[in-house]
Amino acid sequence: MPDVHRTPDERFADLPGFPYAPHYAQVAGLRLHHLDEGPADAPPVVLLHGEPTWSYLYRKVLPPLLEAGHRCVVPDMPGFGRSDKPTDVAWYSYDRHCEVMAGLLADHLDVRGATLVVQDWGGPVGLRFAVEHPDRVARLVVMDTGLFTGHQRMSEAWTAFRDFVERTEDLPIGMLVRGACATDPGDDVVAAYEAPFDTPAAKAGARAFPLMIPLAPDAPGAEAGQRVLAALRGLDVPTLMLWADGDPILPLSTGRRFAEAIGRPEPEVVPGASHFLQEDAGEWIGRRIAAWLAGTA
Template identity: 55%
Template sequence: MEILRTPEERFESIPDFPWEPEYREWEGMRLAHIDEGEGEPVLLVHGEPTWGYLWRKVMGPLLDAGYRCIVPDLPGFGRSDKPVDDDWYTYDRHTAALVSLIEELDLDGLTLVCHDWGGPIGLRAASIEVPERFTRLVAMDTGLFTGYQKMSDNWNHFRDFIASHRDVRVDMPIRGGCATELSDEVVAAYEAPFPDVNYKAGIRTFPPMIPVTPEDPGAEAGQEAAKYLIADDRPSLVLWADSDPALPMDPVGKTVQMLFPKAEPLTVIENAGHFLQEDHGEQIGRIIADWLRKN
């Protein structure tokens, strides 16, 4: 199996991301994660087409409040190695990679903070894989894919675009998914892990990985995770951007809220797009830190 590793110099000019990565070996590849701070652990899981850089603004308030932040780069993203073969990437493998990190670091008392594809992966880990290691759940602009979920027209257009373009542009969904204008330097940070088309299998494979019928691969795991969460009594918090073009608050956010019957009312982040961490990351970090203190 051919595996690529993004040259480190691609990350040398990344703005506002001072933390050094740690590395571990898993299934013949090197995977990266950030592990900063002390205290209760918070696991922040990114999605498509981002990497750990997405969480930098959220991390500040959490670290200041005394929490430990563990921020993995999923296989195929960020500083983690990138299998070239599209067929390598599956929902099961992404979940297994995250579970292996949790077990290798022996993390307990975890708070999950997840976004986009970090939700199906992280929520599966926190429900039907290693639920005993998690005590609190925070979800934002994400959910579980059961095959019954309805996807927006914007998302369907994005999936179709990905299917016909192997050399996926990262800048377009990043800029289009933010309510505020991003600097060229920040956009370049999201592009940094992907020097050319050969590095982009991870990006290409997430959209078609979403089950669109209850019989599709991954749907059964999503259904099992949903059943677990609906009966769960752990403290949970759901945040949603008011202007998410891919996963609109109505109906997607309100539907996802139903997965967390013990959650407080849906917390709306105003003037924010799908990548709400870019639009209002510090605010989100403060909201989570304050909620953690109370729960």
């Protein structure tokens, strides 16, 4: 078993705009946290976060979905939020994240007829779940994400960011979140994003994600990304793609190329938003998803 850090509960007290009760499950020797709101018998909407966020990212998206009668399940990946955090960066891999999420969603929660909402690293993990468990996934909502095949082009700015993460044990989580929002979320919200990461050792998962991106077709994780990309083209489920108009990390042009690569219509543009579009336009996104689900019911 890896050395694991568990963030003290008091770090999560009275977070702004986040009245949701925690739920826990033991998966692969870790205590994983998830939100589970709404009617238990409704088909679930599963919302997956990325780097370096946690389920708090979806707090503005949830109310319109809950008002529309949906069950919302929002996991924290290992290393994030209220989930256990292995402290060795080397513990984290694409395969391991996918195995753990499948253990939670399929084995523990037994989700069926799910709508998967994915963004950032939630995309590679969630889209792999969709193609490997097609009997459990009925719809996809894809936002500002992609798949890493080893063929993707990485910018000089990203390379500099990766190098910074690799050498920075005490990663500035709040700075990273703030820098990827179009509208400054304010000190209280930034503090909520920092709440899970009470020690430098707790940040191993956040440090690992940029280092996990395969930079060549034969690098770890690349073959799986290639397989998921090919399988997505044949996965015939209704898909809504939403993309921020001002994402500097994955610009709209990237979203359009990704939609074409997986055989989906061009993304709808989310105005006034940056990479963390849930923070900039969460209520709008929640209403748009709820309306789309009503139209595909």
